Amino acid sequence: MRRGEAFRVDSGQPESEVRAAEEAAAAKAPVRWFEFCRDYVAGRWQTSAAKSREGMADSLAAVALAMVTRADDMPTDEELRLALRWAVVPANKGADPPAELKTAYDWLSTSDRPVTDLHKPEVFRDVQYRLSFRLDGVPAAGDTFRRRRRALNTALEHAVDTGVLTENPLQRARMKRLASSGTVDPRVLVNAVQGRQLLTAVAYVGSWHRKRGRRLTAFYAVMYYAALRPAEAVGLRLSDCDLPAPPEDGQVPRWGTLTLRETRPVSGKQWTDSGERHDRRGLKAREATVDRPVPIPPVLVAILREHIRLHGTADDGRLFTNERGDLVGTSTYWRVWEEARLLALPPDRVKSPLAGRPYDLRHTCITRWLNAGVPIAEVARRVGNSPEVIHRRYHGCVDGHEEAANAKIAKSLEEEGDTA
Known part of the structure; x- marks a missing residue:
């Protein structure tokens, strides 16, 4: 009363004590997925390239489908994904979402799970599914899966660093995913x-x-x-x-x-x-x-x-x-x-993978250089890749390797026969 401080009539608590109690309760409240994604993307925005920003948002939006409370009347997965992609752009913070995303945006911001729910087995299994599959249920491409998992792993490491999570659940999980060789399909190459x-x-x-x-x-x-x-x-x-x-x-x-x-x-x-x-x-x-x-x-x-x-x-x-x-x-x-x-x-060729993408012209050029005998290191320098990447991705496209290997094996067998 001497300080002239307002108080609550029902409890008699002064305003300063009420505010302190509310701040303490907020500090103990778990960080939720929607808030975490917004803060995380905002923190990395300035130092990231545009493609990295888009990839980060796409990966977090895919995981968001596992980080909401499901209900019969909820928006579609596509609407939820688009709503999160819009919401994490720093320039959109505080702005009203587009009319077509308003319902999905409201659902995300009120029905999202705490980040700590990632430690729950049933939630994390759904996260693994969202990383591995498209919205239509078709398995995602290997590059898409790896990009999503890499982006999520970086975000969860940040969550551990800031105390939101005690450990990164991805680090102790065995992701069951068919291995992808990452090699170029010879069928896309043109003569x-x-x-x-x-x-x-x-x-x-x-x-x-x-x-x-x-x-x-x-x-x-x-x-x-x-x-x-x-x-x-x-x-x-x-x-x-x-x-x-x-x-x-x-x-x-x-x-x-x-x-x-x-x-x-x-x-x-x-x-x-x-x-x-x-x-x-x-x-x-x-x-x-x-x-x-x-x-x-x-x-x-x-x-x-x-x-x-x-x-x-x-x-x-x-x-x-x-x-x-x-x-x-x-x-x-x-x-x-x-x-x-x-x-x-x-x-029949139109229906085949032959030159199905403009990028396949680059694959054709690299393969042509390798078949011409240009050293891998020089090919890597010209195309802007490492020699390891060139060797791994194009090894199956170089002509003559199988015949050369067969000749070496045949020679070895002949020598063994002579020795016997």
């Missing part, structure tokens, strides 16, 4: 004739006036002849290209060089700092200031010079643009490629 037919077919996609396919012929060619990743091709500039002039009569065509300096991966506007769909990053698995020179054969030099003559460059010097002059999006080069396969390949 020289098929490669030329596909590049030619690209030019006939779309109307001739709008040049939808023609402006992307060289885009696929840098993957096929120089093993560029699609994101590296999107960011390729004229200043990155050393393209010797056509040879005079009697001269040998000269090789050129592409000096790669950045990638432009597609992530979505909500994941990038610029608000654009494409992020701007350094080369994969390299320091931000480190470039990667890639020698290119005369045939690719000629294709790029012709592309520049016909289509010019974007205002910032980029070689490849869409029909509006903007960055080439994933959907753009996928649609053109699907149409080109229909034009270039017979029906």
